[in-house]
Amino acid sequence: MVAGGGVAGATVRWALIETIDPVNSWPTAAFIANLVGCLVLGLLMGRFRQVLHTHLLIGATTGFCGALTTFSGFALDIGVFVHDGRVGVAVSYLVASVALGLAAFVVGAAAGRRLVVAPPLR
Numbered sequence: 001m002v003a004g005g006g007v008a009g010a011t012v013r014w015a016l017i018e019t020i021d022p023v024n025s026w027p028t029a030a031f032i033a034n035l036v037g038c039l040v041l042g043l044l045m046g047r048f049r050q051v052l053h054t055h056l057l058i059g060a061t062t063g064f065c066g067a068l069t070t071f072s073g074f075a076l077d078i079g080v081f082v083h084d085g086r087v088g089v090a091v092s093y094l095v096a097s098v099a100l101g102l103a104a105f106v107v108g109a110a111a112g113r114r115l116v117v118a119p120p121l122r
Contacts, residue, residue, distance in 0.1 A: 001055045005063020009037070013068050025089065027077045030070075031097060037069030038101040042108025047115045069101075 013033045020029035044052075044060055052060070074097060081090035 001059030002063040002066075005059035005061075005065075006067040009064040009067030009069075013070070026093065027073075030073055030077060031093070034069045034074060034097055035100055035104045037065045038104040039108040040068070041065040042105035042110075043112040043115075044108075046109030046112025048112065 013030075016029040016033050020032065041061055044057065044065070048060070049057055078090045078094055081087070081093065
């Protein structure tokens with residue numbers, strides 16, 4: 001389940017990167033992928049952890065969301081900015097990613113708690 005979710009998440013991330021931008025002054029596609037992944041993770045944990053079979057939940061969270069939102073890519077982007085002397089961009093990307101990622105998770109979790117879903121699939 002984790003591998004299947006990971007393939008799907010990595011494919012979405014790759015498609016975003018290929019579609020939205022080659023790396024420019026701000027890694028827009030990676031930023032969007034990270035925020036969407038945080039939102040989806042919040043939604044899953046806010047509601048669907050109560051109704052999804054454990055293997056499906058792990059595939060969706062660790063697999064899909066984990067591959068969609070890669071911390072290593074985030075760290076690399078910041079490291080490249082710092083290496084290139086663009087410390088201001090690095091700091092703004094770091095702060096925006098963490099603050100908005102957390103906000104996206106909270107919004108997703110709140111929305112998830114409000115969803116009405118079918119009975120548990122256990």
